Amino acid sequence: MLTIHGVTRSRASRIIWLCHEIGLPFRQHPVIQAYRLPDPDAADAPLNTHSASFRKLSPGGAIPVIEDDGLVLSESYAILLYLARKHAAPLGPASPEEDALMLQWCFQAATSIEPDALTLLFLHGRGQAQSGEDQALVANAAERLIRPLRVVEDQLARHGYLVGNRFTVADIAMAETIRYAQGYGPLMEQFPAIGQWLVDAQGRPGFQKMWQARLSEPE
Known part of the structure; x- marks a missing residue:
């Protein structure tokens, strides 16, 4: 199943909207932007774009990121186009x-x-x-x-x-x-x-x- 890393209050909204449009199921890991936290590196900080575990997935520390059948992909526009080509007729390209x-x-x-x-x-x-x-x-x-x-x-x-x-x-x-x-x-x-x-x-x-x-x- 497609996994989306990122809170909905981010560019992940674009990906989530597309998934709802085409009925594509997904899991969401709510990674929050580090700038929204008072101390993103604190021991009790929620999973965020500075978190070491997330940086292993996304060295640039940006959301959204998806995992799909072994593919790890960042940049929301690239993700949209990838999913549209793979799943989204008639929302995807017909030619x-x-x-x-x-x-x-x-x-x-x-x-x-x-x-x-x-x-x-x-x-x-x-x-x-x-x-x-x-x-x-x-x-x-x-x-x-x-x-x-x-x-x-x-x-x-x-x-x-x-x-x-x-x-x-x-x-x-x-x-x-x-x-x-x-x-x-x-x-x-x-x-x-x-x-x-x-x-x-x-x-x-x-x-x-x-x-x-x-x-x-x-x-």
């Missing part, structure tokens, strides 16, 4: 061309959207007071996101989905990435097609099952 397009959208999410979207999440999305410097960082991150989000907006406005005119793993990857910026109204109100697509994607039973599990975890 080499679709496979390439799914790679394209995952690369765009990872390189052009996620870094600045995370800035919005950490400095704006959690509702904390912002210094003047943080406000500038938020404004700059939002400005940088306009161009890549316009690309996504145009695709969704014309086709409804990212690949193959159907919901696929590319939509999961992109939706979970854009979710980091979803709470920043001055940016997201510029992209109505993305907004509706997020509502539809997050209304799916697979997302809802993952989200309830996420909410049940400690913050």
